[in-house]
Amino acid sequence: MPEIHESIAQHYHERTKYNPETLASKNQKLDWAKQPVPFKEYKIGSTLDLKPYLQEIPEAFANKPDAQWWQRLSRLLFRSYGLTARMPSMGSTVYLRAAPSAGGLYPAEVYIVSRGTPSLPPGLYNYQCRTHSLMHYWESDVWQALQEACFWHPSLESTQLAIIVTGVFYRSAWRYEDRAYRRIFLDTGHLLGNIELAAAITDYRPHLISGFIDEAVNDLLYIDPQQEGAIAVLPLADLLDIKQNLPIGCTALPSATETSYPQIPDGELLKYFHRHTQIQPGITGKLNLPMVKQEKSLEDKYNFPFCLKIPTSTTPIFWGENLLDLEITMHKRRSTRAYSGDDLTFDELKALLDFTYQPKNYIDQSLDSSPDYCDLNLIETFIAVCGVKGLETGCYYYAPKAQELRQIRFKNFRRQLHFLCLGQDLGRDAGAVLFHTADLKSAISQYGDRVYRYLHLDAGHLGQRLNLAAISLNLGVSGIGGFFDDQVNEVLGIPADEAVLYITTLGRPR
Known part of the structure; x- marks a missing residue:
């Protein structure tokens, strides 16, 4: 077999590109008899009903600290991921959730530790969204096992709760x-965006950990790694408990870079790639494990x-008293x-960009001024403008640090x-x-093949902020x-080195 120079992440990206000359031949009819159910069921366990705590009137739980605690977690x-609508479809019911998902397939599962x-x-x-x-x-107590799997991340030292998000592969x-x-x-990134903002509404601060020992977290959750895999761990700091008001820690860690791999048949590439982006047990001595968040670079990439x-600074979106308008927007969000x-x-475009990329402008509204991403320095933003009053049509690069649009193509x-x-x-x-x-x-040179996860998580997270700003x-x-x-x-006219991760369309609804 000839020597392979590209990594498995590069190979996966090239293999899964859509091409106009080959896409038609790949289109296959869906086997509706094998359509996956987007809900997880357990045959044993006890159920804790969260619906009674969705009261909109805070006074309903006055002088009841235990009920107030449950109300915060319930909200x-x-x-973040609750059911927001039911729609009939082909003789059955489709349940829509707070976070968007491609094709309404909802591959993410949410666990509380x-x-x-x-x-x-x-x-x-396990969060059962169908019944809330x-x-x-x-x-049993598994907290220490979680700490070990996350390399004793400091955000797990004083917190009492953590969310773990997994992906069920076959659903997508x-x-x-x-x-x-x-x-x-991308779908999980949408969910992370919701968790970030829902936590601000309920006085929590999620600390993203995307670098962990996959096998250990999967084992901790008792999931089948062939069918489901851990994607993100989010310790929840309770902002009402001063001991849990923690400094921001490192979110992403590197994995190995795999350049020696066999011929992988279609249909097996996804699981092979996921397996080879994992951080393995016993690798701690080989990793540089910074426990503080990396500083962002001072300049935008393309100048x-x-x-x-064209400057884009603007007046921030107002999300209402106690973020009530944000909560309403999260509930009514729909894909157009x-x-x-x-x-x-x-x-309008400036307001969208401001909320998505300038969180520091929202600190006065009690939103996090520096929410956790894997590494936003790796993400670039280009905008094709076709119909924006006050802007020429063409392609622009958005420079978030300079807060300006830079036109690179007129068309x-x-x-x-x-x-x-x-x-x-x-x-x-x-x-x-x-x-x-x-x-x-x-x-890949910075984080190994695992960076493919990080890039799409961050793109989805940004995309969800765009979603909510647009709906508002x-x-x-x-x-x-x-x-x-x-x-x-x-x-x-985007540089060829830039791999396209995600597209978000914005317009006036019909």
């Missing part, structure tokens, strides 16, 4: 095959001397199905965007289409994970 879980509190005994709990309850399926692979791995992590530079083609305003891209988004009218009729990209080779402004928004990868770079 956090409901606003309790160290042992006066209200929640130690053990493992917790299934207590393991009663049933429809999207090997490319589903991208969507699983073209020839381009027009069609746009009218009418223009957005530049003020109306409506026809090409329709093609790039696999013929979806959302691409054609949007006023602006935002692209998250990353230099994959450079990112009565705009339409829809994420797109299926696109012609290489052709995006060619059409928009």
Whole structure:
């Protein structure tokens, strides 16, 4: 077998690209008889009902500390991943959730690990979103095992609760095959964005840990690693307990870079890739394990001397007293199905960018000024403007540190965007289409192949902030994970080194 120089992450990315010449031949009819159920069921365990604590009136639990504690946890879980609507579909019911998911497949599962509190005994709990309850399926103390799996991360020293998010592979692979791995992590990124904001509403602060010993966390949860895998661990610091008001810690750790691998058949690539992006037991001596968050670079990556530079600073979105408007927005969020083609305003676009990329502007509204991502330095943002009043049509690079748009191509891209988004009218009729990209080779040199997870988690997290900002402004928004990868770079003039991760369309709903 000839020597392979590209890593498994690069190989996976190339193998799962959509190409207009080959996509039609790959299209297969879905086997609806094998459609996965997007809910996990347990045959044994005890159920803790969270529905009574969804009272909107705080006075209902006045002078009842235990009930107030349960109300906070109930609201956090409901606003993050709870059911928000039921829709009939092909003779059955589709349950929509607070976090968006490609194809409504919802591959993520949410677990709670309790160290042992006066209200929640130690053990493992699965969040049953269909009934808004917790299934207590393991009663022993597992906190120390979690600490060991997370390399004794400081955020686990004083906290009492942690959320663990996993991905159930087949739920997405049933429809999207090997490319589903991208969507699983984008969907989980959406969920992380919701958890971040729902935690602010309920006086928690989640601390993201995306670098951990996979096998140990999977074993701790008693999940089958062939079917489901741990994706993120989030210790929940209770902001009402001063001992848990912790400094920000390291979120991402490197894995190995795999360049020697066999021929992998279609249909097996997803699971092979996941297995080879894991951090293995006993590797601590080989890893540099910083326990503080890395400083962000001082300058934006692309600073073209020839381009027009347009400031984007603006007045922050107001989310209401006690973030009530944010909570309402999280509940009513929906992915838009069609746009009218009418223009957005530049003020609207600036507000979207401000909420998504400038969290420090929202500290006065009690939102986290520096929420956890894996490494935002790796993510770049390009925007194709087709219909924004006050902006020329063309492609722009968004520089979040300088807070400005930098125009890199002059053109109306409506026809090409329709093609790039696999013929979806959302691409054609949007006023602006935002692209998250990353230099994959450079990112792998920093974090190994595991960085592919980090990139898509962060892109999804940013995408969810865009979702909520758009809904709050009565705009339409829809994420797109299926696109012609290489052709995006060619059409928009994006550097070839930038791997396209995610597309978010923005427009006026029809």
